[in-house]
Amino acid sequence: MSVALNITKAYAQVAMLKQQSAAASHSARVLSAYKSELLQSWAGIEVSYLIKTIDAQIHACKKLSEESDSLSHDIARAIEDILREESAEDTETLSG
16 A cells, blocks of 8 residues: 655645744744843843743753754655655566
8 A cells, every 4th residue: 555645745844844943043042142141231030030941942942943853854854765665666667
């Protein structure tokens, strides 16, 4: 039994995951810059709470970026494997 794969939709998902990864990575950089500016301009217990929250968000953004990037690579690799396998089956059918 053959599984139908819509290559266009699969590649669109890969592109979307790459965009999500880039956006999350950008957000982490912006938050890091904001954190640096905050530390230069302000001090106090309130700032400590803000820094902890910002650090948690930076970590979450970096994790999302890494996971989205990894998933996009895995999907792209799976598409290539499927296409290679289908091409080999077509070659066998034509020669067999």
